[in-house]
Amino acid sequence: MAGNAAASGDDGPKLWGGRFKKPLDSEMEKFNASIDYDKIMWSADIDGSIAYAKALAKTSIISAEERDKLCQGLELVRNEWKGGKFQIVASDEDIHTANERRLTELVGDVGRKLHTGRSRNDQVATDTRLWLRDRILAISAVLKEAISAFVEQAKVNQTVMLPGYTHLQRAQPIRWSHWLLCYASMLKRDFERLQEVYKRTNVLPLGSGALAGHPFDIDRDFLAMELNFDGITLNSLDGTSDRDFVSEFLFWSSLTSTHLSRMAEDLIIYSTKEFSFVTLADEYSTGSSLMPQKKNADSCELIRGRAGRLTGHLTGWLCTLKGLPLTYNKDLQEDKEPLFDAVETITSLIKISCGVIKTLTVNPDKMKAALSPEMLATDIAYYLVRKGVPFRDAHHVSGECVQLAESKNVDLDKLTVDDFLAVSTKFESDILQIFDYEKSMEQYNAKGGTGSKSIKWQIEVFTDWLKQN
Structure with missing residues (x-):
């Protein structure tokens, strides 16, 4: 007990504190913690833990009664999160320790059995995959809506003609519908690529332990079925250290945002007085604080600007990943903030792009007049x-x-x-x-x-x- 007490934080002992005599430095405590941002995965963590409790009972490591108590307790934790009543304490390093700490407070010592054979290494990999796959499905729906918007506008504007450009020089006459369907084609590829990312994300690492595997013959296929994964990772070393799915999603976000940025750049040019090919809706424009006549294409400029942010997330993450030895290293914690922000940012970019296209006014006479x-x-x-x-x-x-x-x-x-x-x-x-x-x-x-x-x-x-x- 003395060792645990010495390695305690302000609100109780660390889950890993048994071999330490001294507590973390206060600055190190903050530096080490990820709870401020990974708490977003609270639901995924609870889902994974409920499935894991069932799998432990299946191996007779815990009894059916203990399993039920754990599952009921985890549902109580879920309800606290849903109701906004969950209280994070200083000793909660991450969402995993926070949920387990609260579970143990609710159900007693049986809560300490939940982590048997499980490591935060395979737990965090599982939670991240659970969280991301749900977001991929949501993004897919938003992306499909955006593609539909381009196609619908193409139907309406099938005969409108304008200059096509190479090197930003007038090249050959094309139809506005052709321009719209060009970007629909890019986004269709993005949609198809995202489904591939989903397939490689939806593979279960739980049961890999810290790195060597699971000591109690946990039924990983059962876990995969419970959590609706398509399969399990083949190698425990890879299971705990693999972040390819994060890298792929960050790449996907960067590439998709690049396509949207190119579209935005076209519309920024086409909406200028010099071109006047299109007019952006008021809902997607802003004015000037000094010049009353200005109508700025800020929606498109922000799409273009935030594409750079997503490319930065990808570049920064790959620089973190490239030198890591096997297997788990705390550097891998650095995947969360860029991933979470990428999901939020690319979702908003797609939604705004969709809105811009749906409400865009086309000026056919100006387009035709630009032909030469x-x-x-x-x-x-x-x-x-x-x-x-x-x-x-x-x-x-x-x-x-x-x-x-x-x-x-x-x-x-x-x-x-x-x-x-x-x-x-x-x-x-x-x-x-x-x-x-x-x-x-x-x-x-x-x-x-x-x-x-x-x-x-x-x-x-x-x-x-x-x-x-």
């Missing part, structure tokens, strides 16, 4: 290809036509048939018919293109996919 004849220079080359000219030669001739128009200080469509013939005898009088933006887009009807037939096909693919997921 030189964007059809490639069509001149395609015209010649259809006349039998090799593409490389046709491309060169088209460039000469552009140069001629510039030398005459006229738009490309203002060249005469004679001007075109002066460049190449392959031109005929029908060359002037190519200067039609709608006709230009309609040639891109191969699946995936900006032609109306392709747009309808893309919408059908997304509509079917949304029904199936």
Whole structure:
């Protein structure tokens, strides 16, 4: 008892305090604790502990009566958390010790049996997986709603045309629906990737002990079934030290936010007075404290800004993980804050992006007015290809036509048939018919293109996919 007393915190002995004579330094106490942020996993910890109590009874380490007492006590702890009545004390290092401490206060010494054969190493790995898999399901639903918003807007705006850009220079005419479906495609990949992250998250490490395994032949398959895991980890060393699922989720969050950031950047540009292609809804805009005329795309700027934050979480975590020897090290505690923040941040980014797209006003006249004849220079080359000219030669001739128009200080469509013939005898009088933006887009009807037939096909693919997921 003397040893335990010496290693006590302000509110009782540490669960691990038997071999220590002196208590933690007060600053070390705060430095070591994670309860302030990992308390978010209180429900997952209780779920894991209830399943573990049942598994202990199954091995006869505890009696059925003790099992029931533990499970009932854990439900009382759950109710305290739900009701906002759970009291954290100074000796609670983390959510695991907090729940076990309170359980023991409620049910007596039988509470001390719950941890038999279990380590905080496999316990925290289990709790984190339980907590994250539920969030992945919630994020999947939000992401699906966002994809649906892009697709619905594409349906409404199938015929609206605007310049497509490369290098931020006008390139070729495209449809606004094509732009929307581009980002829907990115988010669809993000959705599919997230389901893969879920699969690798939903594997049970409980029963791995501290690192060597479980000494009482715990039924890990039973535990997996109780907790709705798809399977169990194959190796106890890996079970306690694996944080690949955290790394994957942080990568996923970073990549998904990068896609949303690119969308936001487009909308920031398109909503400027210089472009005026779109108008953001008041609900997703702010004003200036000095200039009354300003309507700022702050929703999009924050999407763009917080994407950097998520990339920072991933980078910082990988730097922590890269040098760790097997198996558990306290450094692994550093996964919680970036993970928790990443879940909250990416969820809000998806929700705000969805809202922005749903309420966005498109200005078709401004978009169409931004189209210019030189964007059809490639069509001149395609015209010649259809006349039998090799593409490389046709491309060169088209460039000469552009140069001629510039030398005459006229738009490309203002060249005469004679001007075109002066460049190449392959031109005929029908060359002037190519200067039609709608006709230009309609040639891109191969699946995936900006032609109306392709747009309808893309919408059908997304509509079917949304029904199936």
